[in-house]
Amino acid sequence: MAGTAPFAKMNGIGNEIIVADMRGRADRVTAAAAITLNGDTATKFDQIMAIHDARTPGTAFFIDILNSDGTGAQACGNGMRCVVRALAAETGQKTFTFETVAGILNAREHDDGSISVDMGTPRFGWQDIPLAEEFRDTRMIELQIGPIDAPVLHSPSVVSMGNPHAIFWVDNDVWSYELDRFGPLLENHPIFPERANITIAQVTSPGTMVIRTWERGAGLTKACGSAACAAVVAAARTRRTGRSVTLVTPGGGELHVEWRDDDHVILTGAAEWEFSGSFDPSTGAWARDTESAA
Numbered sequence: 666m667a668g669t670a671p672f673a674k675m676n677g678i679g680n681e682i683i684v685a686d687m688r689g690r691a692d693r694v695t696a697a698a699a700i701t702l703n704g705d706t707a708t709k710f711d712q713i714m715a716i717h718d719a720r721t722p723g724t725a726f727f728i729d730i731l732n733s734d735g736t737g738a739q740a741c742g743n744g745m746r747c748v749v750r751a752l753a754a755e756t757g758q759k760t761f762t763f764e765t766v767a768g769i770l771n772a773r774e775h776d777d778g779s780i781s782v783d784m785g786t787p788r789f790g791w792q793d794i795p796l797a798e799e800f801r802d803t804r805m806i807e808l809q810i811g812p813i814d815a816p817v818l819h820s821p822s823v824v825s826m827g828n829p830h831a832i833f834w835v836d837n838d839v840w841s842y843e844l845d846r847f848g849p850l851l852e853n854h855p856i857f858p859e860r861a862n863i864t865i866a867q868v869t870s871p872g873t874m875v876i877r878t879w880e881r882g883a884g885l886t887k888a889c890g891s892a893a894c895a896a897v898v899a900a901a902r903t904r905r906t907g908r909s910v911t912l913v914t915p916g917g918g919e920l921h922v923e924w925r926d927d928d929h930v931i932l933t934g935a936a937e938w939e940f941s942g943s944f945d946p947s948t949g950a951w952a953r954d955t956e957s958a959a
């Protein structure tokens with residue numbers, strides 16, 4: 666056994682994140698460890714962000730992302746902000762270049778404590794999302810749930826932010842939908858061969874939106890950063906909003922997303938430290954630090 670690794674329990678506007686320090690070691694956080702940590706109310710999380718030594722010159726660290734069901738994710742915007750907050754507190758550095766399975770991304774902590782992550786460029790091709798069958802126009806695909814003649818949710822926009830997203834547009838309160846019931850059905854719908862993150866979005870003005878997300882591999886969460894990016898890109902593509910939008914999420918927190926002219930999507934928001942401990946990356950057995958330093 667390679668020994669225990671330090672971790673910090675954090676959150677990105679309510680998205681429950683464990684930042685695991687796997688630097689200087691060759692093993693990875695296992696699916697079994699993720700499931701064990703998620704089974705404990707104190708360490709219940711949406712994503713683990715495991716910081717590993719860099720694999721590519723020009724990057725500071727490789728970040729491995731796990732969902733609470735133990736599966737891997739290619740992107741996690743709220744988790745990346747927590748990683749930045751942890752590393753900035755440790756090093757005093759403000760800007761970082763990371764590598765994930767989805768590619769290289771830059772992030773920065775601002776003087777006011779908010780953190781921006783460059784989430785890269787969106788992809789719209791049906792094979793990129795991926796979808797199981799060809800759709801020429803992914804601004805709106807044929808998919809519905811509920812009674813055939815009166816669907817509850819229908820015609821989502823789909824987009825890849827490195828990970829797959831479907832955005833269902835609604836005119837009324839996002840809380841009036843049973844996302845806990847429809848989420849799992851849509852996440853696992855055969856149209857999404859790699860499953861998908863499912864978001865319902867209500868555009869409230871050209872610069873504001875309310876979203877709720879059922880996350881692939883994690884279920885209902887208080888916020889989902891990559892879904893916020895996907896929703897803004899899809900809203901701008903369908904002329905529902907402009908390219909700079911503030912989003913309100915179920916945790917009550919706000920995220921800001923800007924789809925820049927160079928096609929990069931910038932996610933900005935807060936990240937909060939809760940407590941620290943150490944854990945066994947192969948089993949998930951853990952202990953809280955007695956005297957926690959932020």
Ligand SMILES: N[C@H](CCC[C@H](N)C(=O)O)C(=O)O
Pocket residue numbers: 680711712732737738739740741742743744828829862880881882883886888889890891892
């Ligand atoms: N909470 C994350 C998204 C996790 C996505 C993950 N559920 C998947 O794609 O499997 C975020 O802030 O972007």
